[in-house]
Amino acid sequence: MGVEARSVAPLPGAPKRKLRNYLLDRRFQLKYTSMVVAVTMVVASILGTLAYQESKGQTEALQIQLATQPDLDPGVSAQLEEFGRQRDREILVGIIGGVALLTIALGLTGIIVTHKLVGPAYKMRMIFDTVGQGHLRVEGGLRKGDELKDVFTAFLAMMGRIRSRRELDLASVDAAIAEADGNPQEAVRILSELRLRMRDELS
Numbered sequence: 001m002g003v004e005a006r007s008v009a010p011l012p013g014a015p016k017r018k019l020r021n022y023l024l025d026r027r028f029q030l031k032y033t034s035m036v037v038a039v040t041m042v043v044a045s046i047l048g049t050l051a052y053q054e055s056k057g058q059t060e061a062l063q064i065q066l067a068t069q070p071d072l073d074p075g076v077s078a079q080l081e082e083f084g085r086q087r088d089r090e091i092l093v094g095i096i097g098g099v100a101l102l103t104i105a106l107g108l109t110g111i112i113v114t115h116k117l118v119g120p121a122y123k124m125r126m127i128f129d130t131v132g133q134g135h136l137r138v139e140g141g142l143r144k145g146d147e148l149k150d151v152f153t154a155f156l157a158m159m160g161r162i163r164s165r166r167e168l169d170l171a172s173v174d175a176a177i178a179e180a181d182g183n184p185q186e187a188v189r190i191l192s193e194l195r196l197r198m199r200d201e202l203s
Helices: 026-067 074-132 149-179 184-202
Strands: none
Touching: 026 074, 074 149, 149 184
């Protein structure tokens, strides 16, 4: 006989999921997300700096080339130099904006991904607390998209075996009680087998 598992229906008018609901284990989730974001920012900043330096180098090369052409109209030369500087500014703003957007996107993605790991672990921790109090009933299950489903399935199978053994023990106790008056020796035998079985589980 397996573990009883029932899906818990949401209450009417339950509040919608908010960002803070995704932080079930703040320390782990924020630590993991911060590491990913930090590494990405470093790599993106290095690549962005190289791109900006390349753009600056082209602008400086343009200025040198313009300086070697004294017959060029000063107005045209000034416009070309301004165009180069404007292009440098656009590239710099693009790099900063890109790094910022990437940081936000990765931060949110990291929280969501870790939530799919922490959620099942949080669920199992609550079940551990329930089992620790002597209740061998599993309420609900994992949500769609959660990770660790194989682990949770194995956990349910384990709980099913434990529950089956407890039901067998209960049946033995009931049988011993039924034999207690008419056949006490049989009751003692049943209880002795039950004790031996329980002792084997603890060895």
